[in-house]
Structure formats: C-alpha cells, structure tokens
Amino acid sequence: MPEQDQVTQVxxxxxxxxxxxxxxxxxHLITRRIREFGVYCELLPCTxxxxxxxxxxxxxxLSGSPYSVYDKDAPRxxxxxxxxxxxxxxxxxxxxxxxxxxxxxxxxxxxxxxxxAMLTVTKHADHPFIDLLFEGMEGxxxxxxxxxxxxxxxxxxxxxxxxxxxTRTAPFAAIAHEEKHFFGIQFHPEVTHTLNGKTLLRxxxxxxxxxxxxxxxxxxxxxEIERIRQMVGPVGHVVGxxxxxxxxxxxxxxxxxxxxxxxxxxxxxxxxxxxxxxxVVKKMLGDKMGxxxxxxxxxxxxxxxxxxxxxxxxxxKIIGNTFIEVFEAEAALLDKEHGGEIEYLLQGTxxxxxxxxxxxxxxxxxxxTHHNVGGLLEDMKLKLIEPLRELFKDEVRELGRLLxxxxxxxxxxxxPGPGIAIRVxxxxxxxxxxxxxxxxxxxxxxxxxxxxxxxxxxAYAALLPIKTVGVMGDKRTYEQAIALRAITTVxxxxxxxxxxxxxxxxxxxISSRIINEVQGVNRVFYDVSTKPPATVELC
Numbered sequence: 001m002p003e004q005d006q007v008t009q010v011x012x013x014x015x016x017x018x019x020x021x022x023x024x025x026x027x028h029l030i031t032r033r034i035r036e037f038g039v040y041c042e043l044l045p046c047t048x049x050x051x052x053x054x055x056x057x058x059x060x061x062l063s064g065s066p067y068s069v070y071d072k073d074a075p076r077x078x079x080x081x082x083x084x085x086x087x088x089x090x091x092x093x094x095x096x097x098x099x100x101x102x103x104x105x106x107x108x109x110x111x112x113x114x115x116x117a118m119l120t121v122t123k124h125a126d127h128p129f130i131d132l133l134f135e136g137m138e139g140x141x142x143x144x145x146x147x148x149x150x151x152x153x154x155x156x157x158x159x160x161x162x163x164x165x166x167t168r169t170a171p172f173a174a175i176a177h178e179e180k181h182f183f184g185i186q187f188h189p190e191v192t193h194t195l196n197g198k199t200l201l202r203x204x205x206x207x208x209x210x211x212x213x214x215x216x217x218x219x220x221x222x223x224e225i226e227r228i229r230q231m232v233g234p235v236g237h238v239v240g241x242x243x244x245x246x247x248x249x250x251x252x253x254x255x256x257x258x259x260x261x262x263x264x265x266x267x268x269x270x271x272x273x274x275x276x277x278x279x280v281v282k283k284m285l286g287d288k289m290g291x292x293x294x295x296x297x298x299x300x301x302x303x304x305x306x307x308x309x310x311x312x313x314x315x316x317k318i319i320g321n322t323f324i325e326v327f328e329a330e331a332a333l334l335d336k337e338h339g340g341e342i343e344y345l346l347q348g349t350x351x352x353x354x355x356x357x358x359x360x361x362x363x364x365x366x367x368x369t370h371h372n373v374g375g376l377l378e379d380m381k382l383k384l385i386e387p388l389r390e391l392f393k394d395e396v397r398e399l400g401r402l403l404x405x406x407x408x409x410x411x412x413x414x415x416p417g418p419g420i421a422i423r424v425x426x427x428x429x430x431x432x433x434x435x436x437x438x439x440x441x442x443x444x445x446x447x448x449x450x451x452x453x454x455x456x457x458x459a460y461a462a463l464l465p466i467k468t469v470g471v472m473g474d475k476r477t478y479e480q481a482i483a484l485r486a487i488t489t490v491x492x493x494x495x496x497x498x499x500x501x502x503x504x505x506x507x508x509x510i511s512s513r514i515i516n517e518v519q520g521v522n523r524v525f526y527d528v529s530t531k532p533p534a535t536v537e538l539c
Contacts, residue, residue, distance in 0.1 A: 011055030013223050015211040017041040018057035020048060022065035022075045022093050025532065028355055028493040029190040030061060030091070032392065033198050038213030039205045040390070043355055050080040059087045059209030062094025064188060068152050069096045069106055077101075087181035087208045089133075092150050095175070095184030102158035102182075109169075113148040116193065117167040119174070130164055130176035132207045133183050137196045146173075147193035153186055181208060217398045221254070224387050228258040231385065237338050238385060239331045240265040240346035241323070242293065243273075244281035245415045247348035250400040251388050255346055256291050257403065263346070264334055265291050268326050270319065271299030272419035272433055275441040284409065298326050306421060306428040310465075312539035315428065319418040328381055345382035349389045350396060352492045392491045413444075413458045414492070422539035426465035431520075436463040438518045439482045446510045447486075456498050459486040461514070462538045470522030472515075479522040482514055486526075487536060495531040 017034055021027040021043055034041045046062070060081055067074045077097055081088060090098040096106045120143050121134045137144055146167075154172035157163060165174035165185070174185045183204065189197030205211045232238055238255055242248045242265045255263045265285055269278050278295050285291045305318050327345060335342040388396055393414070400410040416422055423440070424432045439461040447453045462483045470477040484507065489495035511524035527534075 014040040015058050017059045019043045019061045020046040021063050022046045024064035027063040037202050038215045039211045040215040046075045058211050062090040064092035089204050090184040098184050099154045104158035105156035107155045117148045118143045119146045119165050121165045137199050145195045146187035147191050225258040237262045237341045238344040246412050251348040253403045265293040267295045269297045270302040272421040310426050315421050344385040347386050349386040423462040439514045442513050450506045456486045457489045468523045477522045481523040483525045497528045
C-alpha cells in the first residue's frame with residue numbers, strides 16, 4: 001500500500017518508540033507526552049505482530065487496559081516483544097502482562113485501587129542503569145505522587161527483576177530487570193495526576209532507549225518536502241482533496257511548497273458544506289496562496305445518494321466513496337492534460353483519525369469510520385499520499401504557522417469530511433442541510449464577535465431529528481430543534497465542554513438569533529457531554 005511506504009520512510013527519518021495499545025483510555029496520552037519532548041512515537045494495537053513491523057523501534061511501551069490479565073478474552077502481546085532486543089516499559093496492565101510472560105505472579109487486589117498514591121523509590125548502586133527510570137523525579141523524603149487505576153497487581157516479581165519502587169498497598173509498584181532493559185510500573189505516568197510523570201517517560205525514551213529528540217515541526221517540514229519530492233518524482237502530478245479546513249489547507253500548502261503547480265487542488269462541492277464555503281476557499285487557496293484549485297459542483301450527486309439514509313456509518317461510507325469517484329473522474333481529465341502523470345491523491349488525514357479507526361478487537365470495536373481513513377474504494381486507481389497522517393491537531397497548527405498561513409486560518413475550527421451530513425441527525429435533504437448550515441453560520445459568527453472563538457477548540461450547530469412545541473407570534477408552532485456543541489481539547493482524543501458565565505449569556509443571544517432567523521426552528525439545546533463517553537460529532 002502506498003501509505004505504508006510513507007509511514008516506513010517517516011520512521012527511517014526519526015527515531016521511533018512503539019506504543020502497543022491494550023485498550024486503555026490513556027493510551028493516546030502516552031503518545032502525546034512523548035511527542036511533546038521531541039521524540040516520534042506510534043500507537044498500534046497490542047495484537048501487532050513484531051515480524052510484520054515495517055520499521056525498527058528503539059523502544060516499546062505496553063499500555064494499560066480495562067481488562068484483567070485473567071479475563072477469558074484478555075488481550076495478549078506478541079511474545080516476540082520480549083526477544084526484540086530493545087527496552088520495554090509496561091504500564092499498569094502492561095506491567096502485569098510482562099510479569100506473567102516472564103514467570104512472575106499477578107493477583108487480584110482486595111479492592112480496586114483508583115486515585116492518588118505515594119510512591120517510594122529504591123536505589124540500586126550495583127545496577128545504576130535501572131535507576132535511570134526515576135532520575136530527577138524524587139520529591140521530599142524520596143516520595144512522589146502517582147495515579148493508580150487497577151484491580152490486579154504484581155505479588156511476585158519474575159526471576160532477574162528487582163523492585164525499584166513501592167507504595168503502601170503495592171509492594172511491586174515498579175520493577176526492572178537487572179540485565180535486560182525491561183521496566184514495569186503499576187501507575188500511569190501519562191496522566192497529569194502523576195507528578196513528574198512526563199519526566200519518567202522522557203527518562204525511558206531519551207536516557208534508556210537513547211532516542212534523539214529531533215521530532216519538531218521545523219525538521220518535519222524540510223524532511224517531508226524532500227520525501228514528497230522523492231515519492232512523486234520530477235514530473236509526477238498530485239491531485240489534492242481540499243475543504244478549507246486547517247488540515248487540508250496545511251497539506252495543500254505543504255504539497256505546493258514541494259512540487260509547485262504540479263499539485264492540483266480540487267474542492268468538491270458535496271452539497272453539505274458551510275455557508276459560502278466554496279467561494280471563500282477558492283479565494284483563500286487560489287488568490288492568496290497561489291495554489292492551482294478547481295471547484296467541482298457535485299451537490300446533486302451526493303444528496304441524491306444520501307436520500308433516505310439515516311445511519312451515520314452509511315452516510316460516511318457513501319460520502320467517502322462518492323468523494324473518491326468524483327476525484328477519480330476529475331483526475332482523469334487532468335491526467336489527459338498533463339500526459340498521464342497524475343498518480344497520487346492528497347488527503348489531510350491526522351493521527352487521531354487513524355487511532356480512532358483501529359482497534360485491537362477489530363472493526364466491531366471501532367468508534368466510527370473517519371472520512372479520511374474509511375470508506376475508500378477498494379479498486380481506487382490513485383495512490384494515497386497523506387503528509388499529516390502522523391500528526392496531532394496541535395502539531396498541524398504549528399506546521400501551518402511555520403508555513404506562513406494566517407492565524408485566522410491556522411486556528412480555524414475543524415470541519416468533518418462528511419460535512420453537515422453528519423450534523424443533520426437522520427435523513428439528509430437539501431432543506432435540512434440549509435437549516436443546519438444557517439444555524440451554524442449564526443453560531444460561529446456570534447462566537448467570533450464575542451471573543452470566544454480562540455478559546456474553543458471546536459463548535460458547531462447540529463439539527464436534531466425531533467420536533468417540539470413552541471409559541472411564536474402568539475401562535476403555536478411545532479418545529480425542529482438545534483443542538484449547539486462547543487468543546488475544549490488539546491488532541492481531540494478527549495474533550496471537555498466549554499463553559500463560563502459569560503458564555504451562557506452569549507448562548508442566550510445565539511439561541512434568540514437562530515430561532516428568529518432560521519425558519520423551521522423553535523428550540524435550541526446546548527450539548528454538555530464530554531469525550532468520552534460522547535464523541536465530538538453527533539454522528
């Protein structure tokens with residue numbers, strides 16, 4: 001697969017730590033913490049076979065898990081991990097999995113341990129290497145605050161291991177092998193509740209795995225541009241999927257920097273975009289940034305295929321498939337113009353999209369299919385090129401800033417590939433899209449006017465599949481309801497609802513405008529759900 005070739009080359013450019021995910025809600029935080037101090041890392045399901053890896057990691061981290069190691073369907077790691085010849089760090093469940101594999105003992109606790117604990121570190125003068133994990137972390141009296149979340153714990157360390165830390169209730173809270181570079185900890189260093197947890201992770205990847213902290217967006221730009229040029233070649237052309245969002249715009253700008261006018265941006269009007277989106281994007285990318293862009297009106301085609309469809313996954317698949325079909329048709333026309341050199345399709349896929357679309361239990365456990373990583377045609381003729389596939393949202397924003405994009409664009413809220421189709425809960429029609437579109441426009445306009453836009457990570461209005469009773473002009477109404485969503489987040493893997501007293505005053509003004517200006521709406525709700533358990537989008 002072409003995208004695998006891309007990933008392989010990225011790993012060749014930067015030292016990489018492999019994180020194997022056992023289903024923990026904190027796994028993505030491990031990835032974020034390590035990236036923050038300049039080391040590239042990748043999260044894969046714990047079922048990953050080491051023999052199938054297309055790169056050589058410099059270290060491996062085993063995540064926590066909601067499972068007990070004694071559950072019938074408990075996830076298991078490939079035993080080859082422990083013969084791979086690189087340092088291994090087991091966190092919580094990862095510690096227990098390592099312990100069982102190496103011959104130690106794990107038992108159920110008398111009660112589940114969840115919350116703060118005080119950790120005491122034990123020094124080993126005869127084996128100073130195993131002391132590196134806690135270097136620079138000790139607080140007063142040699143203790144430090146950590147965060148526990150487990151129902152089982154180690155009760156006997158495997159042969160060759162030593163205890164390097166303990167708590168009052170966990171005598172084997174941290175262990176290390178005397179010769180092999182294997183470490184296991186019962187607590188979670190990736191959460192902020194563990195003071196100096198980032199220091200522990202840094203100690204592991206920098207001091208123990210010997211990774212170079214060369215992962216920066218400055219270094220990424222130069223290397224990625226060179227990598228794109230090598231992939232595409234001196235005469236190859238790329239057709240680009242752009243939407244006006246920060247992801248596709250940064251990807252387009254990067255591609256334009258790499259190959260100039262051999263990059264052809266195509267904006268597909270799928271009928272479910274924001275108000276006046278096509279005109280704004282064409283002016284921004286074409287006139288201001290000098291990118292070759294074409295707008296394709298395919299609104300009737302998309303809306304026709306969405307007729308009668310209510311299931312969110314079906315919507316995403318239909319839009320994804322139709323999207324690629326339109327691109328292939330346009331690429332064929334460009335191919336004739338440029339002598340058959342169109343080979344690649346650019347997409348602005350981000351790392352959270354990839355993470356949320358994989359699961360160690362297979363597709364049945366997937367939260368939702370993302371437009372950029374799901375719904376692609378099996379016989380797609382174009383090869384995918386995804387320069388942002390390894391990046392989180394904050395990394396993309398930094399990349400955009402370094403590429404010279406305006407702050408207004410860099411900080412633009414995300415907009416999903418399937419657009420307003422997944423913000424109309426239920427059947428998607430032209431009329432329903434228009435209601436959601438106008439409500440969303442008013443919402444964002446008021447947020448900007450009142451100075452909240454940069455404080456919010458993402459906001460949108462969605463149309464609910466219900467009607468409620470209201471009174472307008474002394475008459476009874478029976479009309480639809482709008483749900484407003486506004487969240488704050490760093491990486492879009494977890495999110496909190498945006499709230500403040502001033503914000504709720506603003507919401508009342510927004511509600512009034514929507515009800516008065518959007519025909520067919522008589523009620524507005526505010527979604528106060530966090531992620532998890534909810535997702536950012538309603539569908």
